[in-house]
Amino acid sequence: MTDENPVKTRREGGVFEVTLDRPKANAIDLKTSVLMGEAFQAFRDDDTLRVAIVTGGGEKFFCPGWDLKAAADGDAVDGNYGVGGFGGLQELRDLNKPVIAAVNGIACGGGLELALSADMILSADHARFALPEIRSGTVADAASIKLPKRIPYHIAMELLLTGRWFDAEEAHRWGLVNEIVAGDQLMDRAWELARLLASGPPLVYAAIKEIVRDAEDSKFQDAMNRVTGRHLRTVDVLYGSEDNLEGAKAFAEKRDPVWKGR
Template identity: 70%
Template sequence: MSDSVKVERRGAVLEVTLDRPKANAIDAPTSREMGDVFAAFRDDPELRVAILTGGGDKFFCPGWDLKAAAAGEGPDEYYGVGGFGGLQELPNLNKPVIAAVNGIAFGGGFELMISADIIIAADHAMFALPEIRSGTLADAATIKLPRRIPHHVAMEMLFTGRRFDAAEAKQWGVVNEVVPAADLMTVARAKADLLASGPPLVYAAIKEVVRETSHLPVQEAFDLVTKSKLPTVKTLYSSEDQKEGAIAFAEKRDPVWKGR
């Protein structure tokens, strides 16, 4: 990997650090590299969980690199297999991703953050969707945020672009947990280790079910799941892990998950 995207394997956990001083802004080459990193994570059977964080203690990511924009990079640039930041549009990413937000997450950085499954924020982190002030659309946030927090709160954030702190982010459910900055990676790693010890086929099924049924009426969603029409659900219900879960419960022991 380049100096801008640092990758470390820790057992079944992949740690990805966006490190582009001074602010960890993302240009097109960096976005493409991040997409390649997360696609490789998706396809590696030995890896079960990823953590995404930023280098330094001030910025997680402020979004698009405006210096690159000034040099001619446009919004229609190819940002890679996963879309901007490598996560937002990556197909079939059926493994848990944790965002460890170490500072400012504005604009595209905020959208990158909410592409994760679990978000842990340092207590000094700040958030905003300032695109409104430059006359552009925070497209991913406009799609996702009103579905995740109260509609009127999301609309106000999108309309005003105002900043809000980690405590308010926790209040509205934008982040799962707020911790002292010094504890951020310790907490994120503990959460990742917990998930890495769990059943990967169930995680895959959870992510596909959520992704494929969010727009459906409840009964149609149930039909997809109960009739095993989704590939991950079909795989789970015919797997060794499914049998292992039942046997381990009967034998009063911890299951040994093999991911098959």
């Protein structure tokens, strides 16, 4: 297996594409996880980039999660996964830009958890999903936290407790994926959506993402008080920005706004 460059990146305008390309199955070892974290950190810190797409190389696998063969060869399961945690995305702090997962094939275990770390999920029609960790005597930790908050509790628990496989249609039915796309059209659709988001107001996106994170375990009024009191950094920046004024001006002048991100 050749994995000299397991993480490939491409940028066009404000869109940044990250492709996990580690044949045969795009499994993630420590080296790959660190490289993915570096890629997403660079995306987070580059003000010219607005939206990211994460996908897998090839047509069969998005990502099956942790590389068990590498673990058997001494790649520690509890090692240093890099700045963003496993897969570089799910623990990356202050990532206030939209991320789209384009699931091009099998997404199981940590691969499904990687997709769950995105803000939107597009699925190829042939993609399949599972959380099979229970069969190897371990726990899908990130999915155990996230999944019951994303889909009906009893369905999430069934998937976690049985490790069974499910297809794109079922994933869409439970609201786990936003859209199912023919495999040969997946990346075109992902880029179409990414370009749409990249044309939008970046400061508003940042505020939305921070509000959502902050409010996740808060009472409604407590969260609202932090927003209206401008206690969240991104909200405070937004309400004092040129873009905030531009939105009102564009509406009054009946024209499209020109977002500057400041």
